[in-house]
Amino acid sequence: MRTAYTADQIRAAELALMATLPEGTLMQRAAAGLTSVCASLLGRVYGSRVLLLVGRGDNGGDALYAGERLARRGARVEAILAGSKTHAEGLAAFLEAGGRVVEEVGAPELVVDGLVGIGASGALREPYASLVAEANAVDALMVAVDVPSGVDSSTGRVAGVAVDAHVTVTMGACKTGLLVDPGAAKVGLLEVIDIGLGPYLPDPDVAALTAEDVEGLLPRPGAESDKYRRGVIGIAAGSDRYTGAAVLSVGGALRAGAGMVRYAGTAPPVQQVRARWPEAVVTELDHPSIAGVGRVQAWVAGPGLGTGDWAHELVAGVLATDVPVLLDADALTIVSRDRGLLRRAAPVLITPHAGELSRLIGVPGDRVEASRLEHARRAAAELGVTVLLKGSTTLIAEDERPVRVNLTGSSWLATGGTGDVLSGVGGALLAAGLTPYDAGSCAAFLHGLAGRIASDGAPLAAADVADAVPSAIRSLRGESRSGGRRS
Ligand SMILES: NC(=O)C1=CN([C@@H]2O[C@H](COP(=O)(O)OP(=O)(O)OC[C@H]3O[C@@H](n4cnc5c(N)ncnc54)[C@H](O)[C@@H]3O)[C@@H](O)[C@H]2O)[C@@H](O)CC1
Numbered sequence: 001m002r003t004a005y006t007a008d009q010i011r012a013a014e015l016a017l018m019a020t021l022p023e024g025t026l027m028q029r030a031a032a033g034l035t036s037v038c039a040s041l042l043g044r045v046y047g048s049r050v051l052l053l054v055g056r057g058d059n060g061g062d063a064l065y066a067g068e069r070l071a072r073r074g075a076r077v078e079a080i081l082a083g084s085k086t087h088a089e090g091l092a093a094f095l096e097a098g099g100r101v102v103e104e105v106g107a108p109e110l111v112v113d114g115l116v117g118i119g120a121s122g123a124l125r126e127p128y129a130s131l132v133a134e135a136n137a138v139d140a141l142m143v144a145v146d147v148p149s150g151v152d153s154s155t156g157r158v159a160g161v162a163v164d165a166h167v168t169v170t171m172g173a174c175k176t177g178l179l180v181d182p183g184a185a186k187v188g189l190l191e192v193i194d195i196g197l198g199p200y201l202p203d204p205d206v207a208a209l210t211a212e213d214v215e216g217l218l219p220r221p222g223a224e225s226d227k228y229r230r231g232v233i234g235i236a237a238g239s240d241r242y243t244g245a246a247v248l249s250v251g252g253a254l255r256a257g258a259g260m261v262r263y264a265g266t267a268p269p270v271q272q273v274r275a276r277w278p279e280a281v282v283t284e285l286d287h288p289s290i291a292g293v294g295r296v297q298a299w300v301a302g303p304g305l306g307t308g309d310w311a312h313e314l315v316a317g318v319l320a321t322d323v324p325v326l327l328d329a330d331a332l333t334i335v336s337r338d339r340g341l342l343r344r345a346a347p348v349l350i351t352p353h354a355g356e357l358s359r360l361i362g363v364p365g366d367r368v369e370a371s372r373l374e375h376a377r378r379a380a381a382e383l384g385v386t387v388l389l390k391g392s393t394t395l396i397a398e399d400e401r402p403v404r405v406n407l408t409g410s411s412w413l414a415t416g417g418t419g420d421v422l423s424g425v426g427g428a429l430l431a432a433g434l435t436p437y438d439a440g441s442c443a444a445f446l447h448g449l450a451g452r453i454a455s456d457g458a459p460l461a462a463a464d465v466a467d468a469v470p471s472a473i474r475s476l477r478g479e480s481r482s483g484g485r486r487s
């Protein structure tokens, strides 16, 4: 499990650790780690040209001490002092080692962004903002110290301009904002430097599953398994107009290992499901009731269902059962108009994108997009459900638990129908007995991985993602041996 922390959590842990160590030890550890990452990026340190962007706080101190070390190894290191003051000991050490203070960005090979770290708040002020815009435009490797300046370390918010880092060298432990978009998109490769913080860290703010974690959580059939024990899933999706959603959701469920899929819908989607998935047991509905469908261990409702009275009654019927329910797409529109439907004893996992979440909690979509973490958490608390917020970084939020961040995935997944596949994958895992929190996290992980496998750098269709889910599950073993990978 990869874990991440807010700025306040990191600061508290640092204070506790610092109390046990001679002054300055942590910053030297940070600078040593930063130097070694810069050195390996440069290849040859001697004669290389490095520019430090130095802010007024300790983030600038880290940069100056790393600059000192690089200068001692023969690099030509220059620094722009952008703050109203500068870390005095760091600057003295830097100058002593031959570093130079300059006013212009020039033509460096590598830029070290030491403007602000976990002490920042709000959009970058001047002169930092202009300096960052200028430095981003230079053809050089950009190494961010602790956090790319302009990214809020606790939330991932980017309120104005931010450093576009190739590598972010973060101190002690990962920060939440480095895993959550839009901030995560600025991070580049993430290097975590061990400065001894481990024993002082609290429960994490957010966590990301690794392949090994998913491998451990996924049910595997044993000698005693039969289709009922592996999990029977009911799917109420698709409509006369949207037949494909039914096919894709059923496909996701079957490919994710459901013991049996019971599909319920009107004649047109039933025909399509029958033709594509003879494995599914279908019930053709002539009125909006699931009474004749048979026993299932979890339901998926919503993809392509429509939002009229028929769909409303069907969703209400699904929510009146006593099994876990995954709600997606049109079912989310229905419950946003009738939130009372969510009051039930058995768990609910909802899988909205930002627009759907905005309707559910009455917050404009652009605000949800800018503060995904905050709004996923808020929706989970307000609605009393588990929330899987889809997007460039998918988040899984449940009240009182660290938000799970999904690190697999591919931009090619942003195409019609992939959400329908995800609903089937999540539903199959719910039916197999995973909690909504684990089912949502594992479904997002597998769906993202399947997307990468299906795409391999080129466009994909949603059906390809469903078909690639078994390969994703197969690849978990190899991935977990190699420690997983980042998007
Ligand atoms: N505390 C420690 O023991 C350690 C801290 N380390 C470094 O210290 C950093 C934190 O240092 P600080 O607490 O001094 O804070 P920062 O260096 O992040 O900077 C805070 C300063 O930036 C200014 N500022 C805040 N928001 C701004 C904005 N939007 N635009 C422009 N200026 C802004 C404020 O005036 C404040 O003085 C970490 O990120 C890390 O790089 C590391 O050396 C590891 C050890």
Ligand SMILES: [K+]
Pocket: 059, 113, 114, 115, 116, 117, 144, 145, 146, 147, 148, 149
């Ligand atoms: K920084």
